[in-house]
Amino acid sequence: MRHLFILDPLDRLLPDADTSIAFMREAAGRGHHIDSCEMPSLGLGTEARPRCTARSLELRRSADWYRADEPMARFLDEYDVVWMRKDPPFDQAYFYATHILDLVAPPTLVVNDPRTLRDANEKLFALRFHEYCPPTCVSKSIAELLAFREELGGEMVVKPLDGAGGSGVFHITREDRNAVTILELGTRQETEYLMAQRYLPEVRTGDKRIIMIEGEPLGAVLRVPTDKEARANFHAGGAAQKTELTEREREICGAVGPILRETGIIFAGLDVIGDWLTEINITSPTGIREIAELDGIALERDVVDAVERRVAFRRSGS
Ligand SMILES: Nc1ncnc2c1ncn2[C@@H]1O[C@H](COP(=O)(O)OP(=O)(O)O)[C@@H](O)[C@H]1O
């Protein structure tokens, strides 16, 4: 099988922590061919055929984790599967990349489905299941956001719709004299949306990342914030802790799973704080390396199995 991985620059990836590298190693271990490219090299040739500049990779187990061939012009339909694993932000460049990926001709599989990557903002997607989300308000208006804080009893979390890794997240209380400044910056003077949400104190015991593969919860890890941080993300120093799913979390997964499967999201990460769903990560979720360490399971196998199944199905012309 031939794989193309669309990635951030290879030298920026951490070989021991990066989920994309786990996928690449798993596929290479099965004897598959691995190429990689960066998102800015994507373009359209004549007849709207998506193309890129890719390098073939040889993967190694050492810190010096890859050897790359010379860059070559390639068409994306030369591959069995194209993995869109560029990290957020979901910006204009990412938006156009999803349109280019829409044009990749079958039977080449694009993971995750570019239409859903474009349609489902990670923060707003969760609100399709709002019965499982904490009380939430999305607004550009500082007055509305402040009124919502009062509705919640004087405390809330605000976050930008396009943030990731905890960027731009604030916990604001009524006493905070910086609140208005934070809202001015967060809404860029009331020109951009900010999401405000009930502050969930359970976050102190952890923000759970649940890995969903083909819509099924196959692993989870708890991210526990340091005592100097409001944010539990690994990027913000959150510690990985072994965990299991509660009844309530299984219910949330049961609600979200079918939609992930139907919309071509082979690999997703749900974020759950206490009993509440806060985010559905689909662009480039992470967490499987921590789960491997804590639980001794290799979720990359399930992901590559799922991709192989989908590729076989598409090749059979069904
Ligand atoms: N409603 C909330 N209550 C308490 N803490 C929250 C809430 N929402 C987010 N956080 C904190 O911010 C972090 C990042 O939030 P999240 O919504 O998952 O955005 P990101 O895309 O940045 O990961 C979480 O790990 C948590 O520590």
Ligand SMILES: [Mg+2]
């Ligand atoms: Mg998150």
